[in-house]
Amino acid sequence: MSQKYYSNESKYHVAVDCIIFGYEEGKLQVLFQHRNIEPYNGELTPLGGFVREDETLDEAAYRVLTERTGIWDLFLEQLEAFGDIGRDPGGRVISVAYYALLNKANYNTKLLDKFNCKWVDVDNLPVLYFDHMKMMKKAISRLRDKISYTPIAMKLLPEEFTLSQIQKVYQSILNEELDKRNFRKKICEMPYFVKTEKIDKSGSKRGAAIYTFDHKQYSELKNFHL
Amino acid sequence: MSQKYYSNESKYHVAVDCIIFGYEEGKLQVLFQHRNIEPYNGELTPLGGFVREDETLDEAAYRVLTERTGIWDLFLEQLEAFGDIGRDPGGRVISVAYYALLNKANYNTKLLDKFNCKWVDVDNLPVLYFDHMKMMKKAISRLRDKISYTPIAMKLLPEEFTLSQIQKVYQSILNEELDKRNFRKKICEMPYFVKTEKIDKSGSKRGAAIYTFDHKQYSELKNFHL
DNA sequence: TCAAAAGTGTTAAGTTTACACCCATGA
DNA sequence: TCATGGGTGTAAACTTAACACTTTTGA
Numbered sequence: 001m002s003q004k005y006y007s008n009e010s011k012y013h014v015a016v017d018c019i020i021f022g023y024e025e026g027k028l029q030v031l032f033q034h035r036n037i038e039p040y041n042g043e044l045t046p047l048g049g050f051v052r053e054d055e056t057l058d059e060a061a062y063r064v065l066t067e068r069t070g071i072w073d074l075f076l077e078q079l080e081a082f083g084d085i086g087r088d089p090g091g092r093v094i095s096v097a098y099y100a101l102l103n104k105a106n107y108n109t110k111l112l113d114k115f116n117c118k119w120v121d122v123d124n125l126p127v128l129y130f131d132h133m134k135m136m137k138k139a140i141s142r143l144r145d146k147i148s149y150t151p152i153a154m155k156l157l158p159e160e161f162t163l164s165q166i167q168k169v170y171q172s173i174l175n176e177e178l179d180k181r182n183f184r185k186k187i188c189e190m191p192y193f194v195k196t197e198k199i200d201k202s203g204s205k206r207g208a209a210i211y212t213f214d215h216k217q218y219s220e221l222k223n224f225h226l
Numbered sequence: 227m228s229q230k231y232y233s234n235e236s237k238y239h240v241a242v243d244c245i246i247f248g249y250e251e252g253k254l255q256v257l258f259q260h261r262n263i264e265p266y267n268g269e270l271t272p273l274g275g276f277v278r279e280d281e282t283l284d285e286a287a288y289r290v291l292t293e294r295t296g297i298w299d300l301f302l303e304q305l306e307a308f309g310d311i312g313r314d315p316g317g318r319v320i321s322v323a324y325y326a327l328l329n330k331a332n333y334n335t336k337l338l339d340k341f342n343c344k345w346v347d348v349d350n351l352p353v354l355y356f357d358h359m360k361m362m363k364k365a366i367s368r369l370r371d372k373i374s375y376t377p378i379a380m381k382l383l384p385e386e387f388t389l390s391q392i393q394k395v396y397q398s399i400l401n402e403e404l405d406k407r408n409f410r411k412k413i414c415e416m417p418y419f420v421k422t423e424k425i426d427k428s429g430s431k432r433g434a435a436i437y438t439f440d441h442k443q444y445s446e447l448k449n450f451h452l
Numbered sequence: 453t454c455a456a457a458a459g460t461g462t463t464a465a466g467t468t469t470a471c472a473c474c475c476a477t478g479a
Numbered sequence: 480t481c482a483t484g485g486g487t488g489t490a491a492a493c494t495t496a497a498c499a500c501t502t503t504t505g506a
Contacts, residue, residue, distance in 0.1 A: 005316035006317050010239075010276065010278065011238055013235050013237055014237075014238050050236065051320075053318065057307060057320070080307070081304065081322045093232065094277075096320075163485085163486090180486085181471085182468075207485080209486090389458085406458090406459085432456085432458055432505090434459090
């Protein structure tokens with residue numbers, strides 16, 4: 001069936017590559033894996049895999065992510081396809097790049113060793129091969145754009161967080177300091193950030209108000225604006 | 227060589243699909259082609275083709291465009307890859323979608339018949355098959371975003387144009403009326419729109435100043451801001 | 453002479469930025 | 480008691496939006 005009409009045309013390997021962002025201690029991080037296949041066996045690479053016949057591109061990316069992190073709740077979006085001829089010296093591979101945001105606290109650290117993965121600060125990236133640096137740059141620039149008009153940065157944090165914590169997340173993504181008052185003003189204007197009665201004492205003696213993200217209200221608002 | 231390392235993995239047909247925008251008489255238009263292959267033989271579809279082994283994805287898109295329009299000077303950018311399993315009933319095809327802007331005045335109309343193509347107003351789209359409507363929507367929304375911070379809309383017009391003409395182009399893309407004074411203010415602020423001494427009498431009795439686009443200055447400014 | 457498009461500035465509204473001090477608490 | 484991070488408002492700068500009349504000229 002898959003050969004019914006187009007049998008004269010060439011076929012190619014198709015892979016997904018996921019730039020996976022996490023956050024810890026004020027730093028935006030990316031998850032890499034040591035390649036276990038030639039060429040460049042052992043070198044760091046974004047998490048990727050070949051697309052299977054029974055899955056869409058998005059599903060392939062999601063599979064790679066969940067099977068190697070143990071996390072199901074994440075933000076995932078396609079960046080674009082990379083298909084230069086010599087991009088992979090191991091053969092012609094069309095790679096569809098994705099980026100993802102997840103909460104490291106949910107990460108199953110046993111899988112780190114199993115898959116030989118490693119978190120790296122984005123301000124200290126390793127040497128990357130193929131066109132992986134292009135993907136990285138695209139991912140970071142897309143992420144920077146996107147956090148200005150959607151609250152996806154929340155996916156890097158636990159369900160409960162303080163305003164200072166979000167601010168640090170934004171700062172780590174944008175790589176610049178933000179004004180505390182202006183930042184809080186903007187956040188609190190958005191109706192899906194809700195202040196709880198709870199106080200987080202972990203970050204300061206005085207304690208900071210704990211906020212949560214109202215997913216339901218957010219998706220209602222989002223749909224409304226379409 | 228292309229099989230050296232990954233020979234156990236599945237391979238797929240990879241195609242490009244181009245959403246090609248043109249402009250005429252106040253209307254934003256898209257170029258379609260009648261399919262000459264089953265399934266859906268004869269139905270309208272964006273211009274597309276399979277990726278060859280000796281070309282990148284961008285090159286494939288550019289080839290499809292130039293060989294079927296006769297135009298070499300155009301704006302071309304990737305949208306994203308589409309790879310749902312059943313998207314093409316003729317077989318599994320991963321399609322990388324592009325959008326392009328070109329000046330219809332340069333279009334070789336002989337090619338229209340040769341390739342069985344047809345310009346359609348975007349506000350009057352035909353029934354589309356596969357996931358082509360998704361691509362269309364993505365292309366239009368990307369185009370709308372992009373004209374707010376880059377002057378790509380110029381690619382729809384001849385080298386020389388009047389301010390009223392550009393305004394109509396913007397209006398046709400955004401599908402809304404713009405304020406004449408505010409619009410002209412914004413355009414004239416950009417240093418790469420240069421007013422010439424020439425007058426275009428074709429659109430009015432009084433005549434309108436002819437402007438050109440300074441590509442050199444634009445690319446210098448653009449590079450400066452990187 | 454008049455219809456039709458070209459051309460032109462100002463004001464109000466809204467948004468963004470800059471900026472500094474008091475508060476509550478645990479050590 | 481003091482060091483630490485939490486919390487708060489206002490004014491200036493800038494950007495965007497709204498708005499109406501005069502000019503030119505060919506038919």
